[in-house]
Amino acid sequence: MRLIIKNGRVIDPAQSMDEKIDILIEDGKIKKIDKDLKDDNAEIIDAQKLFVFPGLIDMHTHLREPGYEYKEDIATGTRAAAAGGITSIACMANTDPINDNEGVTSYIIEKAKKAGVVNVFPIGAVSKQLKGKELVEMGYISDAGAVGFSDDGYPVRSSIVMRRAFEYQKIIGKIIIEHAEELELSGDGVANESPLSYKLGLRGIPDASETSIIARDIEILRQVGGKLHIAHVSSKWSLELIEKAKRDGLNITAEVTPHHLLLNEEFVSTYSPNYKMKPPLRTEEDRVALVDGIKRGIIDVIASDHAPHTEDEKELEFNFAPFGIIGLETMVGLVFDKLVMSGIINLKRFAELLSVNPAKILGLKSKGSLEVGKDADITIIDPEKKMIIDSEKFQSKAKNTPFKGWEIKGVPVITIVSGKVVFKR
Numbered sequence: 001m002r003l004i005i006k007n008g009r010v011i012d013p014a015q016s017m018d019e020k021i022d023i024l025i026e027d028g029k030i031k032k033i034d035k036d037l038k039d040d041n042a043e044i045i046d047a048q049k050l051f052v053f054p055g056l057i058d059m060h061t062h063l064r065e066p067g068y069e070y071k072e073d074i075a076t077g078t079r080a081a082a083a084g085g086i087t088s089i090a091c092m093a094n095t096d097p098i099n100d101n102e103g104v105t106s107y108i109i110e111k112a113k114k115a116g117v118v119n120v121f122p123i124g125a126v127s128k129q130l131k132g133k134e135l136v137e138m139g140y141i142s143d144a145g146a147v148g149f150s151d152d153g154y155p156v157r158s159s160i161v162m163r164r165a166f167e168y169q170k171i172i173g174k175i176i177i178e179h180a181e182e183l184e185l186s187g188d189g190v191a192n193e194s195p196l197s198y199k200l201g202l203r204g205i206p207d208a209s210e211t212s213i214i215a216r217d218i219e220i221l222r223q224v225g226g227k228l229h230i231a232h233v234s235s236k237w238s239l240e241l242i243e244k245a246k247r248d249g250l251n252i253t254a255e256v257t258p259h260h261l262l263l264n265e266e267f268v269s270t271y272s273p274n275y276k277m278k279p280p281l282r283t284e285e286d287r288v289a290l291v292d293g294i295k296r297g298i299i300d301v302i303a304s305d306h307a308p309h310t311e312d313e314k315e316l317e318f319n320f321a322p323f324g325i326i327g328l329e330t331m332v333g334l335v336f337d338k339l340v341m342s343g344i345i346n347l348k349r350f351a352e353l354l355s356v357n358p359a360k361i362l363g364l365k366s367k368g369s370l371e372v373g374k375d376a377d378i379t380i381i382d383p384e385k386k387m388i389i390d391s392e393k394f395q396s397k398a399k400n401t402p403f404k405g406w407e408i409k410g411v412p413v414i415t416i417v418s419g420k421v422v423f424k425r
């Protein structure tokens with residue numbers, strides 16, 4: 001099967017490419033990139049006035065399967081990804097059973113082959129049962145196909161387990177992703193600890209909850225080597241630690257979510273649980289620092305932390321509702337509109353944050369670029385198209401988004417996975 005994407009503006013940082021050019025796809029791979037490609041037997045997509053990117057990757061998703069299929073499953077989560085312009089997702093281990101063994105990793109991979117519409121890459125747990133006491137069998141889980149390790153939802157609670165994880169990682173090579181949260185400091189906090197949380201009568205989660213674990217991990221990394229990725233950075237002080245560690249030459253990368261880039265703690269004044277997540281929304285100063293971190297290259301990746309919960313769960317009052325919001329169907333449009341269209345980052349940086357860098361960090365060698373021979377995973381965005389975010393129309397089972405009703409300009413319109421159109425708007 002052949003497909004030609006014609007007349008699009010192709011942005012592919014790996015080839016230093018930003019030009020109007022055609023792409024020929026054959027048997028799921030990029031076959032040729034050139035001007036005026038012709039092939040009578042190929043299906044044609046006219047991408048006139050559209051932007052063509054290497055398939056966008058969300059390296060932080062909760063698919064909830066196995067165990068919490070009432071919130072989301074692999075079929076609905078991957079359909080949500082496709083509708084959001086995302087061709088690959090990495091899914092976290094806090095399922096039931098927890099992905100702390102090769103059986104669960106294999107189950108997710110097999111199920112995704114049958115029911116998934118985009119590529120699914122499981123992340124294994126670092127510690128058994130995410131309890132932070134005993135390291136998982138990293139080798140077996142890696143052999144089964146996990147692309148990284150994380151106790152996300154929780155930090156790696158024990159320093160010695162983290163040290164051992166780095167030691168094994170040096171053999172296995174796959175990334176360790178930290179949900180940086182010192183649980184005792186977070187306590188039963190539900191919002192950013194600040195004068196506002198006191199005023200609102202909500203228990204606080206201090207910055208130090210995040211920074212203390214990042215500082216610990218950096219020092220372990222410095223001692224033993226390895227590579228570390230910090231998930232969903234929320235505080236300006238965390239950025240300073242990461243920036244210094246990078247300057248020191250450590251192998252550290254970091255991600256930020258669209259909600260931490262676009263929202264601040266003021267939204268919590270509504271007491272809507274759609275503003276409740278971990279880490280919490282922080283101050284405007286933090287938000288501005290995170291945007292600046294994106295511009296300056298301290299942040300490597302934007303990831304959704306797609307955390308589906310049911311409407312019943314999210315209708316509970318703020319103190320009792322679960323942490324987390326969904327993001328697969330809003331991330332690309334929001335980032336494109338609020339960061340690219342508004343001139344904060346350019347198209348190349350957008351592709352780096354959402355495709356090149358996540359592919360590199362997860363070791364996905366055939367992704368993150370449109371070079372000949374790579375997988376034909378492609379995201380096409382219409383920069384002129386406007387859309388009002390409507391969670392009722394989502395493919396996801398969940399509706400817990402704070403962005404309902406936001407208008408965005410710049411919408412993913414075609415999603416292609418292995419040469420197959422899996423979503424068209």
Ligand code: DOR
Nearest residue numbers: 062153277278307323324
């Ligand atoms: O808000 C969050 N929800 N943060 C996390 O780290 C986990 C996630 C979840 O699994 O619901």
